[in-house]
Amino acid sequence: MHFATSFWQRAPSQRPLVVCFCLVSVLTIGCALLSLLIGAGAVDITESWSTLWGQGNEEAHFVIMELRLPRTLVGLVVGIALGISGALMQAVARNPLAEPGLLGVSAGASFAVAAALILGASAATLAMGVAQLGALAGCFFVMIAARLQGQFKDPVRLVLAGAALTSLLTALTSILLMYDQRAADEIRFWVTGSVAGRHLSNLVTVLPYFAIAAAITLYVSKPLASMALGEKVALGLGHNPRTIRYLVMLAVALFAGSATAIAGPIMFVGLVVPFAARALVGPDIRRTMIMCLPIGPLMIIGADILTRMIAQPAEMPLGVLTAMVGAPVLMLIVRAKRLPTLA
């Protein structure tokens, strides 16, 4: 008891990382289990539980292994990807509101996917690289915008620019879809953002991109922490800020592009997850990113469970739920007396 109170009374940056990580991980694992157990099908919780341990009938086995397991795994990967990309983007833009969904990176990826579909690819055989390319274009736009505005002193301006880019790209996507009914049918279930009905093969195709992005993230985490002290400090410590920025943008594009390619554009996850992580363990980028690992999947899988429960027997789109959670957090950040700057 004494340990618990003293733990929460400490400043976030003083809390032991291992303890926080384990606590949240337990929650995440619990959520993942719940996600395997709960669903709209005729398989109820007890039956699912016994199936997980190798008993149960054919049908229950199918429901859990073919429907719920891929969904949970996709949620895991997408959550990690979006959470980390949000943290990276916020660190490099020095802006707590920077987020791939809000800044048009996800919209860039979906536009690229729509264009690829029109040009003849089908959703199943779609080369995943397309989405990452689109995301990269979105990232570069954000960087150019940030350059032109002198690092975007006003955090909110960048978000507005992102909103403008998103609305432009969404409009272009819908024009593309009007051209082609087949593509429209294939993509309509995808543009709202969901982890349902994804195959494990989709997951396997993005894993290489995911691995590259993870490697880059490992490489840049230390220089990024020094860049938080200012570009001159980073330069003095032997890191080239420009290279670091380009590398980070590449990692963000790979992460966000992969996540969008699997699950469609999901807004606000990249905003909420690092926000929660910083609230828990303080502003150090390395600690934040480590905490994003369990918090991202927690949010996505948790939201996914809720989408199955709220509108039974139908499901509501996952993107809708994350927007409902994320928008109040956005307001919370903006409502603060002084806009929090990233140290």
Place this chain on the structure above:
Amino acid sequence: MSLSHSSSAQLTPPSGYWLLRSKHMSLLLDRQAIRRNILLSVALLLIGILSLGVGTLSLSPKEVVLALIGQGDSMTQFVVNELRLNRLLAGIYTGAAFSIAGCLMQTVARNRLATPGIIGIDNAAMAFAVASVVGVGIGLAPSAMALTGAASATALAFIIGGGSGTRGYRFIVAGLAIGSVSAAVSQLLLSQVHIDTANEAYPWTVGSLSARPEEQIPWMGWITLVGMVVSIFLCQRFQLMAFSDSVMTALGRTPNRLRFSAVAISVVLTGFAVALAGPVGLVALVGPEMARTFAKHRGLPLVSSALCGAIVMVLADFAGRTLLSPIEIPVGVVTAVVGGPYLLWILIRKPKRSTL
């Protein structure tokens, strides 16, 4: 344009103005603004006639004019007066309404990015209207629901943004968040209904002038007209909002009451326009901006905003119908393609004049 009482008989108008005087009232008219407004009206008329002539049955401008004044063969008359005129009028009314609403909201927030579309009023109105179409909640008409939605979103944005008279971007971000929640709610509602109903509602949710109930259009016209007349009468007071609150108070106005009336007019116009045409919010950004550059008005360019908004809306609809025909691009998509880059340009450019 301004109304003022005066008692002295010898008054010479400032240069560039006409002075109309009667016993109790006098009216100062900005000559240049009036000239430009006449130009804009002529442009709107020409564009309207052109767009009436385009379609499966293409008509020459002369045929259109003849049909409008009740001559020409009955086929042409039917096509122009029964089929196409309503759509044109809907475009003009909603464009003007959106634009006036945007102009007023920009003045209140003292920020030219604070238009109803950006601060989420459009999306909220849409969500409520969709709720009414889908059949959730009370059985109110879509326009009444849209109005409710617009009003509650505005109230929320002002509460979260830190009271009235808020300058900064905080207000706008609060609106952005409200807008995305509302958009999510619209999607949620549409995902609950039958796929055919959802597909039917789709063009409306991105903003479209096609297939609107005819009986709503004259109503929209009256509402736009009343909103415009009221705001022109209050124009002189609204212009004071460019100054600080203490100046306003010293000049004998109550700042909060002024703001409230401006926001109320803006909300009513937006609500009804969304119920008719869907969320075509970028017109509210582009219209007043065009009016400011073109009409070079010294005060609040209400009339030119309305005209520019109508022109933008009609042109966008015209482009949407002709560019990719036979596919019809909804007017909301066209304005997003044009207005999005414009908004980006405003943001990326050196912030020389970002506030009003």
